[in-house]
Amino acid sequence: MEQVLVISRSLLDQLGSFQGFQPEVSRYLAPMLADGANFFMDRPAAEQDPTHKQLIPYSIFHHEGRYLCYQRGGKSGEKRLVAKRSLGIGGHINPIDQDHDGLGETMYYNSIEREIAEELAMDGTHTQQVIGLINDDSTEVGSVHLGVVHRFELSSAEVRSNEEAIQDLRFFTLDELLARREELETWSQIVLDHLMAQNQ
Secondary structure, eight states, rough: EEEEEEOOOOHHHHHHHOOOOOOHHHHHHHHHSSSTSEEEEHHHHHHOOOOOEEEEEEEEEEEEEEEEEEETTTSSSSGTTTTOOOSSSSOOGGGGOOTTTBBBBBHHHHHHHHHHHHHEEEEEEEEEEEEEEEEESSSTGGGGGEEEEEEESOOOOEHHHSSTTTTEEEEHHHHHHHHTTGGGGGHHHHHHHHHHHHHO
């Protein structure tokens, strides 16, 4: 039985619940990763329990003015998002991501590296920055997940898919993504709207 890292919705409410994109990273992420603030639940239970939020790192990839975008294939772990296009590579945080420090920031960043290594093959080097959080209580998927958006700056555009769930992997400008906005999953629409606003 897969276990996934969650926080209580009451913690999100205490920190300040929001809908859409929230750029105040330090206000949310450090308290959510603090000792005792998060724990593991069985995934089937977590998927049906909106009193908890599954914490999902959601990594986007930028190279020379363009962002990586792909289509979710039939092998995607989240069946409710199959066939949607996505800007984000993300996944659940599992017990395998723990090390001797237990829960917390080390485990969190371990999960990002694991997920990217599983899903993408990238040449060159990269840097990353946490740029915000996503909450979308308007959808069934969104009501039980909370996204943390990491923006990766890539030195090379050589990026390949490592999984059948990631198809038609290509870089697009923001304007090209805006023209295809309706094809994007909700979280990617929220990220795109933020990036467009920042670019004005």
